[in-house]
Amino acid sequence: MKVFKYMRGAISFKKYYRLLNDLYVTVFGRELMLHFPFYMNEDESFIQRQNNLIDHCLSGLGDLSGQTLLEVGCGNGANCKYISEINDSVKIIGIDLNEDNLVIANQHMGSERTVFYHDDAQKLEYIEDSSVDVLICIESALHYPDKNAFFSQIKRVLKPEGKFLVADILRRKEDSGRSLWWWKRTMLLHHTNENDYLGYAGENKLHYLAIRDITPEIVKGYDGHKSWIPRENRSWGSFVLLQFTLALLVRLYLKELRKHKKYMVFNGVHA
Numbered sequence: 001m002k003v004f005k006y007m008r009g010a011i012s013f014k015k016y017y018r019l020l021n022d023l024y025v026t027v028f029g030r031e032l033m034l035h036f037p038f039y040m041n042e043d044e045s046f047i048q049r050q051n052n053l054i055d056h057c058l059s060g061l062g063d064l065s066g067q068t069l070l071e072v073g074c075g076n077g078a079n080c081k082y083i084s085e086i087n088d089s090v091k092i093i094g095i096d097l098n099e100d101n102l103v104i105a106n107q108h109m110g111s112e113r114t115v116f117y118h119d120d121a122q123k124l125e126y127i128e129d130s131s132v133d134v135l136i137c138i139e140s141a142l143h144y145p146d147k148n149a150f151f152s153q154i155k156r157v158l159k160p161e162g163k164f165l166v167a168d169i170l171r172r173k174e175d176s177g178r179s180l181w182w183w184k185r186t187m188l189l190h191h192t193n194e195n196d197y198l199g200y201a202g203e204n205k206l207h208y209l210a211i212r213d214i215t216p217e218i219v220k221g222y223d224g225h226k227s228w229i230p231r232e233n234r235s236w237g238s239f240v241l242l243q244f245t246l247a248l249l250v251r252l253y254l255k256e257l258r259k260h261k262k263y264m265v266f267n268g269v270h271a
């Protein structure tokens with residue numbers, strides 16, 4: 001049964017993303033963004049809530065027309081596709097370390113204004129100095145062991161006055177960092193806290209314009225998840241197993257977000 005394959009597959013970082021991509025294709029018929037949903041209204045679909053997060057992140061970055069936007073940790077490229085569809089003159093570069101995600105990006109998420117590279121956020125070898133107007137990084141920095149190296153790359157690749165946005169899941173101040181150790185090891189998680197983030201910007205002479213805690217909107221984003229999986233064209237058994245898998249994932253995410261973590265958005269500029 002496919003769902004058992006998914007569950008067995010959820011044992012490594014790479015397989016986790018394969019699992020999510022496969023799960024979305026099974027449930028929604030296509031690959032979706034790989035980030036959490038953001039609540040704005042009742043009765044929104046999961047896809048709408050994922051779009052809400054991108055809209056929220058872009059809202060502080062001004063008009064993207066004619067700009068070069070770099071998405072660091074672009075995953076399967078679904079964010080890049082969405083951004084290229086809402087603005088018809090933005091040029092987009094997406095980079096990611098995971099080849100499987102990049103295959104999907106190149107096959108399904110490209111446009112004549114979008115390119116994808118296999119690159120490491122801590123090195124950005126494909127990106128020239130002072131070449132980027134806007135840099136975004138959504139739910140990816142939690143995987144970087146050396147976030148200071150990532151911030152020094154932000155400084156290097158942004159144009160003067162260039163803007164950046166990092167959306168990341170941080171440890172709460174009171175959290176000892178020992179929660180769910182097996183999940184952390186499996187998923188290559190390197191959560192830090194807000195103080196560290198202040199340090200990365202300070203050390204690299206980057207300036208934050210706004211810092212927001214959007215944990216409540218993310219937690220509420222899972223409201224109504226039981227109605228997200230369409231029942232049509234699916235056997236009762238696979239429907240129940242999909243619901244079970246979703247319930248398990250939601251429980252895991254919400255436990256972490258409510259007890260140990262917070263979802264933060266950092267908006268900043270180069271100067």
Ligand SMILES: C[S@@+](CC[C@H](N)C(=O)[O-])C[C@H]1O[C@@H](n2cnc3c(N)ncnc32)[C@H](O)[C@@H]1O
Binds near residue numbers: 119
């Ligand atoms: C949760 S997904 C988010 C993808 C996308 N930003 C989104 O919002 O849908 C995290 C992505 O970060 C990528 N990643 C992890 N470590 C990375 C690194 N050092 N450099 C570049 N990408 C990395 C993973 O491969 C994965 O595709």
